[in-house]
Amino acid sequence: MSELVIDRLSKHFSGTRAVADVEVAIDDGELVCLLGPSGCGKSTVLRMIAGFERPTSGRILIDGEDVVALPPDRRPTGMVFQSHALWSHMTVFQNVAFGLKLRRLSRAAIREKVAGVLDLVGLTGFEARYPGQLSGGQQQRVAIARCVVLEPKILLMDEPFSALDAHLRVRLREEVRAIQRRLGLTTIFVTHDQEEALTLADRVVVMRSGTVEQIGSPSAIYAEPATRFVAGFIGTMNIIERQVTGGLAKLGDTRIAVDGPDGIYGFALRPEDLSLGGAWSGEVQRVLDLGAFRMLDVTVSSETIKVQVDKSVRILVGDEIGLDIHEVAAFDGEGRARPARVHGTIESGVRLHA
Amino acid sequence: MTAVPRRLLQMAPGVSLATLLTGFIIVPIAAVFLWAFAEVWRYPSLIPTQWGFRFWAAMLSRADVWAALRTSIALSVIVTLFSALICLPAAYAFARLEFPGKSALLLSFLATQAFPKFGLYIAIASIFFSLGLVGTFAGVVLIQLVNTLLLMIWIPVGAFQAIDRRLEEAARDVGASATRTFLSITLPQAGPAIGAALLLTFVGTFYETEGAFLIGAPHVRTMPVLMISLINNQLVVQYGAVLSVMLWVPSFIALLFARKILSARAIAGGLGA
Ligand SMILES: Nc1ncnc2c1ncn2[C@@H]1O[C@H](COP(=O)(O)OP(=O)(O)O)[C@@H](O)[C@H]1O
Numbered sequence: 001m002s003e004l005v006i007d008r009l010s011k012h013f014s015g016t017r018a019v020a021d022v023e024v025a026i027d028d029g030e031l032v033c034l035l036g037p038s039g040c041g042k043s044t045v046l047r048m049i050a051g052f053e054r055p056t057s058g059r060i061l062i063d064g065e066d067v068v069a070l071p072p073d074r075r076p077t078g079m080v081f082q083s084h085a086l087w088s089h090m091t092v093f094q095n096v097a098f099g100l101k102l103r104r105l106s107r108a109a110i111r112e113k114v115a116g117v118l119d120l121v122g123l124t125g126f127e128a129r130y131p132g133q134l135s136g137g138q139q140q141r142v143a144i145a146r147c148v149v150l151e152p153k154i155l156l157m158d159e160p161f162s163a164l165d166a167h168l169r170v171r172l173r174e175e176v177r178a179i180q181r182r183l184g185l186t187t188i189f190v191t192h193d194q195e196e197a198l199t200l201a202d203r204v205v206v207m208r209s210g211t212v213e214q215i216g217s218p219s220a221i222y223a224e225p226a227t228r229f230v231a232g233f234i235g236t237m238n239i240i241e242r243q244v245t246g247g248l249a250k251l252g253d254t255r256i257a258v259d260g261p262d263g264i265y266g267f268a269l270r271p272e273d274l275s276l277g278g279a280w281s282g283e284v285q286r287v288l289d290l291g292a293f294r295m296l297d298v299t300v301s302s303e304t305i306k307v308q309v310d311k312s313v314r315i316l317v318g319d320e321i322g323l324d325i326h327e328v329a330a331f332d333g334e335g336r337a338r339p340a341r342v343h344g345t346i347e348s349g350v351r352l353h354a
Numbered sequence: 355m356t357a358v359p360r361r362l363l364q365m366a367p368g369v370s371l372a373t374l375l376t377g378f379i380i381v382p383i384a385a386v387f388l389w390a391f392a393e394v395w396r397y398p399s400l401i402p403t404q405w406g407f408r409f410w411a412a413m414l415s416r417a418d419v420w421a422a423l424r425t426s427i428a429l430s431v432i433v434t435l436f437s438a439l440i441c442l443p444a445a446y447a448f449a450r451l452e453f454p455g456k457s458a459l460l461l462s463f464l465a466t467q468a469f470p471k472f473g474l475y476i477a478i479a480s481i482f483f484s485l486g487l488v489g490t491f492a493g494v495v496l497i498q499l500v501n502t503l504l505l506m507i508w509i510p511v512g513a514f515q516a517i518d519r520r521l522e523e524a525a526r527d528v529g530a531s532a533t534r535t536f537l538s539i540t541l542p543q544a545g546p547a548i549g550a551a552l553l554l555t556f557v558g559t560f561y562e563t564e565g566a567f568l569i570g571a572p573h574v575r576t577m578p579v580l581m582i583s584l585i586n587n588q589l590v591v592q593y594g595a596v597l598s599v600m601l602w603v604p605s606f607i608a609l610l611f612a613r614k615i616l617s618a619r620a621i622a623g624g625l626g627a
């Protein structure tokens with residue numbers, strides 16, 4: 001039963017702003033991903049929650065209690081570091097038992113808890129190994145066990161799998177999700193990998209240069225990006241700039257109605273929201289076979305955009321094709337989303353269907 | 355066919371290095387050992403003509419030798435302990451904290467070492483004299499402490515700086531206080547380097563002569579000081595040789611001990627990231 005409220009949290013490092021007015025409320029048992037490019041302040045937010053950095057301003061409330069004044073060892077948080085940060089002079093058992101010993105548990109209780117958590121992370125039998133005798137994935141499992149065994153109110157994970165290979169990353173991600181669900185741990189997971197954030201999180205907090213761009217469920221972040229930055233950062237997105245005059249813009253022959261003042265807008269098109277058969281024509285530059293579907297690079301109106309087509313569609317490089325737009329998002333000069341919809345083609349005034 | 359000569363050729367650098375080392379290190383040590391057990395050894399004989407323990411008996415029956423040995427061991431243990439207590443936290447502060455004048459202070463330790471030792475000792479001796487510390491054990495401990503500062507700060511500073519801060523943060527994160535983190539994580543992580551610094555301090559204090567002589571005379575006599583006075587009084591090679599072997603034993607044991615710690619740690623370290 002733990003909730004975390006981050007209230008107008010800011011951090012300046014000798015004048016430069018690393019985190020500015022971040023506000024997030026995280027429910028009990030929720031897994032929230034902090035997502036953003038490297039250097040956007042994700043780790044700094046996490047380190048302030050854990051107590052390793054002192055906020056310049058703002059509050060951090062765990063179950064309603066402000067923890068900003070507490071040192072890390074007095075906070076009910078547990079952190080898993082990117083570099084696993086295992087103590088190389090201690091065995092797996094000693095690493096996991098260290099925090100329990102500090103809590104003055106009996107030997108029998110410690111042994112039982114360590115055995116339980118090692119079973120949870122699938123490392124039974126590795127008690128006597130030193131961290132250096134484990135693989136990268138096993139090391140990160142020990143780091144997770146070391147944290148989870150203390151039953152922290154808030155679990156903090158800072159890019160825990162970014163040093164591992166893709167295959168292992170996916171597996172550990174799923175294991176962590178299962179453990180987190182089973183124990184009902186309120187969790188903040190930092191990552192710069194949007195795929196990881198979208199598959200793992202209940203909600204995603206997209207950050208950019210120290211500020212929050214958007215908070216929402218993975219599907220909302222994907223389908224309705226609040227800013228041009230989010231649109232470009234999540235998934236594959238084609239962004240094309242056009243002038244909007246009188247609430248209308250032209251993408252090839254397609255007219256887009258925009259609810260906003262005139263000016264230059266960025267129009268965002270997902271590859272899967274484009275289909276063959278429309279009047280917006282271009283030449284295929286490249287065909288990438290991605291198994292379940294094909295991704296085309298198509299030059300239209302002197303811009304190259306990505307189009308996703310079914311794997312059964314036969315298309316060769318150099319083919320002339322026409323595109324139809326199903327969905328479009330528009331972002332104004334400040335990068336904020338504006339309501340937009342496909343209004344039809346210029347010739348017919350009626351939307352063509354493929 | 356050509357395998358054997360080629361292997362000999364490959365071994366040549368190693369063999370010549372071994373020969374050189376033997377010449378410069380083993381031969382003098384061997385000579386000292388031979389002298390320690392020689393009762394008669396005259397030119398041109400290659401080895402002593404008469405062996406025996408006469409000089410050992412003479413040495414070991416002297417109360418001042420035993421007293422000096424006790425003094426030396428007590429001095430080395432106490433100095434090493436105090437030095438560790440003072441210097442290790444200081445080294446940690448140097449490694450981890452930012453404060454004004456940090457590099458100047460660090461450099462000042464180097465400066466004391468660059469200063470001609472004897473001049474420094476004389477200056478310190480005159481201060482100690484007015485404090486009534488000359489000729490006392492405490493005085494010798496103090497002068498030796500000054501001596502060990504550089505080693506016990508510079509080596510651990512480097513070792514502490516090399517430790518990933520995340521290791522300490524992880525300890526704080528699971529509930530360890532700052533002190534507990536230092537004792538359970540930082541110190542063991544810096545173990546080999548600190549072990550080496552402790553050992554060098556111990557051995558250095560054991561062998562230090564000038565400071566011990568200036569401050570300790572005439573009441574406090576360490577082994578090296580005693581050795582000098584024995585040799586000054588009557589030049590008998592065997593006395594020096596016997597004392598050398600006696601002095602060599604504790605430091606050799608210490609070195610063996612250190613080697614064991616270091617290699618065990620090195621194995622764990624090599625395996626453990
Ligand atoms: N200890 C520090 N001192 C100075 N600047 C820092 C420090 N830690 C982080 N920063 C700066 O703060 C910004 C955010 O860093 P960080 O939170 O690590 O980003 P992220 O984890 O998103 O990659 C970066 O510009 C980084 O250079």
Ligand SMILES: [Mg+2]
Binds near residue numbers: 039044158
């Ligand atoms: Mg980071």
